Amino acid sequence: MDLPNNICIVGLGLLGGSYAMGLTRAGCTVSAVDLRAGAIRYALDNGLIAAGTAEDPAPLLEKADAVVLGLYPRALVEWLQKNQGLLKPGALVTDVCGVKGGIVEAVQGFLRPDVEFIASHPMAGREVSGVEYANCEMFRPANFIIVPTEKNTPRGIAFARALAGALGFAHITQLSSAEHDKMIGYVSQLTHAIAVSLMNATDNTHLAEYTGDSFRDLTRIAKINEQLWSELFFANRENLIAEIDQFAASLEGLKQALANGDEAELKRLFVQSARRRSLFDQRQAER
Amino acid sequence: MDLPNNICIVGLGLLGGSYAMGLTRAGCTVSAVDLRAGAIRYALDNGLIAAGTAEDPAPLLEKADAVVLGLYPRALVEWLQKNQGLLKPGALVTDVCGVKGGIVEAVQGFLRPDVEFIASHPMAGREVSGVEYANCEMFRPANFIIVPTEKNTPRGIAFARALAGALGFAHITQLSSAEHDKMIGYVSQLTHAIAVSLMNATDNTHLAEYTGDSFRDLTRIAKINEQLWSELFFANRENLIAEIDQFAASLEGLKQALANGDEAELKRLFVQSARRRSLFDQRQAER
Numbered sequence: 001m002d003l004p005n006n007i008c009i010v011g012l013g014l015l016g017g018s019y020a021m022g023l024t025r026a027g028c029t030v031s032a033v034d035l036r037a038g039a040i041r042y043a044l045d046n047g048l049i050a051a052g053t054a055e056d057p058a059p060l061l062e063k064a065d066a067v068v069l070g071l072y073p074r075a076l077v078e079w080l081q082k083n084q085g086l087l088k089p090g091a092l093v094t095d096v097c098g099v100k101g102g103i104v105e106a107v108q109g110f111l112r113p114d115v116e117f118i119a120s121h122p123m124a125g126r127e128v129s130g131v132e133y134a135n136c137e138m139f140r141p142a143n144f145i146i147v148p149t150e151k152n153t154p155r156g157i158a159f160a161r162a163l164a165g166a167l168g169f170a171h172i173t174q175l176s177s178a179e180h181d182k183m184i185g186y187v188s189q190l191t192h193a194i195a196v197s198l199m200n201a202t203d204n205t206h207l208a209e210y211t212g213d214s215f216r217d218l219t220r221i222a223k224i225n226e227q228l229w230s231e232l233f234f235a236n237r238e239n240l241i242a243e244i245d246q247f248a249a250s251l252e253g254l255k256q257a258l259a260n261g262d263e264a265e266l267k268r269l270f271v272q273s274a275r276r277r278s279l280f281d282q283r284q285a286e287r
Numbered sequence: 288m289d290l291p292n293n294i295c296i297v298g299l300g301l302l303g304g305s306y307a308m309g310l311t312r313a314g315c316t317v318s319a320v321d322l323r324a325g326a327i328r329y330a331l332d333n334g335l336i337a338a339g340t341a342e343d344p345a346p347l348l349e350k351a352d353a354v355v356l357g358l359y360p361r362a363l364v365e366w367l368q369k370n371q372g373l374l375k376p377g378a379l380v381t382d383v384c385g386v387k388g389g390i391v392e393a394v395q396g397f398l399r400p401d402v403e404f405i406a407s408h409p410m411a412g413r414e415v416s417g418v419e420y421a422n423c424e425m426f427r428p429a430n431f432i433i434v435p436t437e438k439n440t441p442r443g444i445a446f447a448r449a450l451a452g453a454l455g456f457a458h459i460t461q462l463s464s465a466e467h468d469k470m471i472g473y474v475s476q477l478t479h480a481i482a483v484s485l486m487n488a489t490d491n492t493h494l495a496e497y498t499g500d501s502f503r504d505l506t507r508i509a510k511i512n513e514q515l516w517s518e519l520f521f522a523n524r525e526n527l528i529a530e531i532d533q534f535a536a537s538l539e540g541l542k543q544a545l546a547n548g549d550e551a552e553l554k555r556l557f558v559q560s561a562r563r564r565s566l567f568d569q570r571q572a573e574r
Binding site for chain 2: 217220243244270274
């Protein structure tokens with residue numbers, strides 16, 4: 001499938017802005033809607049979009065063959081509830097949310113039947129926000145996950161695939177909403193919960209002068225946007241709690257080996273983690 | 288203090304080899320002792336050392352004004368017990384161990400009175416081992432910590448400082464053994480315990496294709512040398528257990544906020560961790 005020509009980005013933040021940049025470069029006519037007039041002005045001034053508004057979105061939406069919602073989960077649902085009447089008949093709609101459970105079902109439950117919502121998740125991001133940091137190069141090494149449900153059509157899935165291809169994602173895969181959220185609970189949300197908890201465990205700012213790479217690497221993602229991440233955590237609460245429990249049990253096992261003076265067990269844990277990490281590197285290299 | 292001219296490295300691994308390279312470049316006459324003839328040959332062939340042996344260390348040690356023990360904690364204590372009679376009178380001895388409690392006291396307790404052991408910790412390393420990977424450039428951004436006791440003299444401390452200076456460490460500081468080990472328990476050992484436990488929590492190798500930077504960063508250090516790290520963990524067992532407990536309580540607090548639907552508390556934790564991490568970046572930038 002060719003990418004639709006006219007694409008509107010709703011929510012022009014870091015991701016929305018990077019989509020705009022990439023899609024404009026790919027030859028699409030890109031417009032944008034954002035509450036912040038400064039974001040629209042920046043995107044127009046820097047050639048990321050051909051048109052944009054911080055006011056009435058109707059004139060842009062009625063021309064858009066596809067819409068990318070670059071919004072936080074709750075804002076996404078609210079925006080669609082309020083504005084779905086403005087979408088062009090046959091429009092394809094996708095999102096950038098990091099969690100799918102609850103959101104996809106809700107949206108597909110209330111959306112107009114002549115419009116298709118196909119969920120997708122660009123696994124890319126940075127510790128900054130705002131269109132001013134937009135850069136579609138960040139998609140090059142990243143994964144793009146398409147999350148179809150039984151309500152989606154081959155046309156919707158092909159659109160998501162074409163979108164990811166145009167944006168230059170290295171890997172495009174497809175998962176069910178449940179598979180996606182379980183995986184995300186482990187590889188993304190648990191790691192953020194750990195980084196935040198490590199930073200909060202003690203007032204460690206005075207240790208800045210002693211830290212090496214390991215501490216820096218582990219806590220880089222502790223600089224977290226509280227509104228976005230609390231929405232994502234609550235949207236995936238059960239998976240994340242299960243992952244935290246499993247990790248805490250693993251750490252407790254290591255502590256017990258240490259407390260019991262069980263050197264053989266401690267070494268076994270180290271050998272296992274080193275072997276898994278090597279296998280992991282190998283699989284990544286093979287991709 | 289000028290660096291002593293003749294320095295012998297005992298244990299020619301990644302760190303010992305990198306010391307050899309840096310000290311040879313700094314103009315010292317560097318020799319080395321290692322059990323592995325291949326390591327000595329490599330260092331000779333590549334100009335890291337002027338002399339070396341995998342057999343009788345006596346001829347090299349009797350000429351050495353200073354000795355750097357690039358050995359694991361237990362091997363260090365055993366080597367000194369066995370070979371201290373071979374050291375040159377007045378020799379200065381230091382180490383590279385990542386934990387000081389137990390080791391420094393033990394060594395200073397049995398060492399000949401005409402030889403001084405001044406403990407130090409180069410906070411640098413990589414996930415590989417062996418002299419073949421030696422590269423003194425790794426010291427440039429790193430911390431060097433001198434850990435004197437009441438048995439050390441100004442001459443011993445000045446030697447450690449001159450050594451770190453010649454190797455090009457960015458920051459040279461001084462801590463007591465107790466301060467050092469408490470700090471290390473948090474910034475290094477706890478982070479390794481977390482990475483290992485995250486890798487061990489579940490068989491996650493099939494997730495390699497979905498992981499982003501955060502998971503890769505958090506688990507990079509899970510590729511761990513089981514002999515070295517079990518020695519280091521046991522040598523600092525009480526500090527590390529206390530740090531694990533504190534971190535586990537912090538993670539449990541986050542989980543409870545999630546389980547109770549307490550969005551305000553979850554956001555407070557995110558804001559706190561983000562603020563601390565920003566302050567931390569700031570302090571590192573100011574250095």
